[in-house]
Amino acid sequence: MSYDTYTCSPPVSSSTPATLTFNSFQEGGDGGAESECDTQFHSDDTPVVALSTGWFNNKQRCSNSITIYGNGKSVQAMVVDECDSTMGCDAEHAYQPPCANNTVDASKAVWEALGVPEESDDWGKLEITWSDA
Known part of the structure; x- marks a missing residue:
């Protein structure tokens, strides 16, 4: 099976449209290896x-905060990793397909701060906007 891959993303604005997805950045989580920015794992509560x-x-947003707007709320989150849009389906990427070019892959803490119930249909994939904080 082949997947679309991307090397670019839409321009960032004060209200950049994106799809919020769910990821665990903890050791043993579905994020795979340590975060690219700091070679650390991060708690689902962060x-x-x-x-x-x-x-x-190319790591230019590492350790910067972004503001995510969704579900009528907003939350700030720190950029710790790349959601690889160029490669996937291997051990390094937890056998997941490449990310789309408009993905913000977020920890459980982000989803909870936006007030999205885990049992809702929106959990795991939500249309949002974001900006640099």
Whole structure:
């Protein structure tokens, strides 16, 4: 099976449209290896995200905060990883397909701060906007 891959992402604005997805950045979580920015794992209770390859921009957003707007709320989260839009389906990427070019892959803490119930249909994939904090 082949997947679309991307090296670019849409331009970042004060209200950048994106799809929020769920990721565990903890050791043994579905994020796979340590976060690319700091070679650390991060608790599900910490608001952290991985950005699509284009937005990650060769680590240029590492350790920066972004503001995520969704479900009528907002939350700040720190960029700790890349959601690889160029490669996937291997051990390093937890056998997941490549990310789309408009993905903000977020920890459980981000989802909880946005007030999205775990049992809702929106949990795991939610249309949001984001901006640099």
